[in-house]
Amino acid sequence: MARRVISSGKDSKGTKPQSGKRAGRSVSSERVGGHSTGQRSVVGHSAAGGSTVTDAVNHSKAEGFVDARRLRSEDLVSKTLQETTGTIGVMTRPKVVDFNARLKERRKAGARVIAMRALVGIAVAAVLGAVIWLLFFSSVFRLEPDNISVTGANEWVSESQVLDIARQQSGKSLFLVSDSAVEKQIKSIPGVTSAESQKHLPNSLEVTIKAQKPAAMLKTGENHMTAVDSKGRVLNSVSGVSVEGIPVIEVQDVDVSLSKRPIKEALRILSSLPESMRGSITKVTAATQDSITTELNGGDRVIVWGDSSELKLKKAVVDKIINDPNVIGDKHHVDVSAPLRPIIK
DSSP: OOEEEEEOSSOTTSOOOOTTSOOOEEEEEEBTTTBOOOEEEEEOSOTTOOOOOEEOOOOOTTTTOOOGGGSOOOOHHHHHHHOOBOTTSOBOOOSSOOHHHHHHHHHHHHHHHHHHHHHHHHHHHHHHHHHHHHHHTSSTTBOOGGGEEEESOOSSSOHHHHHHHHGGGTTSBGGGOOHHHHHHHHHTSTTEEEEEEEEETTTEEEEEEEEOOOSEEEEOSSSOEEEEOTTSOBOOOOTTOOOTTSOEEEOSOHHHHHTSHHHHHHHHHHHHSOHHHHTTEEEEEESSTTOEEEEEGGGTEEEEEESSTTHHHHHHHHHHHHTOHHHHTTOOEEEOSSTTSOEEO
16 A cells, blocks of 8 residues: 655644745655566746746656646647548548639549530431441442343333333432342232342342233234233233233224223133143133133033133132043033033033
8 A cells, every 4th residue: 555645834843944945845755565666757937936937747658647748739620621531542532622723623523524425425326327328328329320130020010111110210229128028019010920139238129020921912904903901901912922821802892892891800710820821722702701711622611601700619629520421421511600500511
C-alpha cells in the first residue's frame, strides 16, 4: 500500500519558506516496501504574483503516463483536403471542390457525350446509306435486258412475248423486281399454263414457262384457221406450222363462237384428252353445250361427251369401253353424257 503526502508552503514546524524561494506545493508518492517512488512537483504562482507556469514531468515507464499537453497537434482537415489518392493508390477527387468548376466539368462531359453520339449516328447513317445505294441504286444489282432469259416457249407462245413482259423490269435493282408480278403477267399470255420467275445474283433473271399446244383450231374458211387455248384465248397466228394432232372445230365467226357456251365446253373437253386420243380426232361438233361430240379416225368411233362435268369419270368409262373388244364389239357409238349409264350403239 502506498502512502501519499501533500505538503504546503510551510514546513513541518510551521515556519514560512525562506525568502527568494517560490511558494508552491509538492506531491510525493511512496510505495510500501522500500521501492523507488516518483515525485511530481507543480510550481504554481510565484510569491510575487507572477503568471508563468512551469510543468515538470517525470514520466515513469512503469506507469506509462503521457502528458497530452506536450503532444504535437495535427490539422486533420487540411490534410484531408490535400489528399488526392486513395488507400490503394487510385486517384480520387478532393473532398471539397469548386461548384462552378464542377458544373463546367459536367457540361464539358455532357458535350463530349453528345458529340460522340452524334458522330456514331452520322457513321451509322452513312453506312446505311451506302448499303441502300449499293443494293437499290448502283449498277451492281441492276437488271439489264440482255440478262433476261426465257425457256419453255414454243411456236404458239413465242419467246418474244415473254421477253416483252419480263423486260419491263429492266433498269431496276434485282431486289426490287417482283417475281409474282412477272409471273402473273406472263400467265396472261394465251397458251401459257404456268410461269416461274427466278432471280440470279447479281443482275440476271430467268423465266421458265410451260406453253401448251392449241386446244383446238377454229376453222372459218378453206385455208383460214385460228389456234385457241383451253380458256378460249387466241394464240399466235403462225404460218407454216403443222396442225396435225390438233382437233378442228368449224365455226362461222371466231369471236362470236368463243363467246358462246358450246365452244367453251368443247375446248375444256378437248384440252383434257390424252395426246393419243387428240391425235385421232378428225371432227368435233358442238351444236349445244350438252352435246359435244368427237369423231375418231374418220368416224370409226363416235363419242358423245355431253358437257364438261364429271370429265375424269367420263374419260375412264370411254377408255374402258373402246379398248375392250368384249365390251365395244362391233359397235361404234358411245354416249357417256351420263357416265354411270353409258350407252353403246
